[in-house]
Amino acid sequence: GENVEQHPSTLSVQEGDSAVIKCTYSDSASNYFPWYKQELGKGPQLIIDIRSNVGEKKDQRIAVTLNKTAKHFSLHITETQPEDSAVYFCAASKRNNDMRFGAGTRLTVKP
Amino acid sequence: NAGVTQTPKFQVLKTGQSMTLQCAQDMNHEYMSWYRQDPGMGLRLIHYSVGAGITDQGEVPNGYNVSRSTTEDFPLRLLSAAPSQTSVYFCASRAGVQETQYFGPGTRLLVL
Numbered sequence: 001g002e003n004v005e006q007h008p009s010t011l012s013v014q015e016g017d018s019a020v021i022k023c024t025y026s027d028s029a030s031n032y033f034p035w036y037k038q039e040l041g042k043g044p045q046l047i048i049d050i051r052s053n054v055g056e057k058k059d060q061r062i063a064v065t066l067n068k069t070a071k072h073f074s075l076h077i078t079e080t081q082p083e084d085s086a087v088y089f090c091a092a093s094k095r096n097n098d099m100r101f102g103a104g105t106r107l108t109v110k111p
Numbered sequence: 112n113a114g115v116t117q118t119p120k121f122q123v124l125k126t127g128q129s130m131t132l133q134c135a136q137d138m139n140h141e142y143m144s145w146y147r148q149d150p151g152m153g154l155r156l157i158h159y160s161v162g163a164g165i166t167d168q169g170e171v172p173n174g175y176n177v178s179r180s181t182t183e184d185f186p187l188r189l190l191s192a193a194p195s196q197t198s199v200y201f202c203a204s205r206a207g208v209q210e211t212q213y214f215g216p217g218t219r220l221l222v223l
């Protein structure tokens with residue numbers, strides 16, 4: 001089955017700095033790569049996603065890049081703010097609704 | 112739209128008891144999934160469905176059963192609860208394979 005690895009497990013940055021989280025996947029059949037933000041006591045919420053036919057996608061301060069050849073994708077958050085502090089998960093999904101998640105990154109943005 | 116709803120919010124079971132976690136969505140989504148979340152391990156896929164009458168096993172299916180008799184509902188059954196099934200369970204749904212997946216609020220389960 002698909003295996004998704006996520007690094008780092010914890011990340012601490014100063015407010016205004018950038019944060020980068022990286023993921024790798026193993027199954028070349030995966031074609032959809034979402035990123036989720038989870039706050040304490042809540043379910044994950046989608047923040048950005050990328051499909052396999054696209055190399056990069058940006059939404060305001062958040063961007064995601066995908067390298068299909070190397071099977072890795074990354075989340076970039078610029079101008080971080082304290083409200084960006086949360087746990088972030090990457091995931092990889094195949095056509096049959098089989099979606100696998102990384103272990104998560106706890107991001108702390110220090111004021 | 113209520114989105115994805117899950118009941119109960121909390122449950123305590125004794126080892127060997129059975130129970131059903133309920134999940135419903137009102138967005139007419141074909142794709143639904145169940146995950147469990149343990150500390151430090153992210154979300155692990157238990158079972159998933161691509162439409163009424165169609166289900167398949169995910170990463171950690173042992174000890175759990177599902178059925179999908181309607182588009183709206185996707186219940187998860189614990190056959191004989193074990194302490195290893197203590198976790199937070201999330202149900203999710205989406206319209207298609209590359210569409211946004213929406214999660215329910217979760218069910219916290221403690222098995223003693």
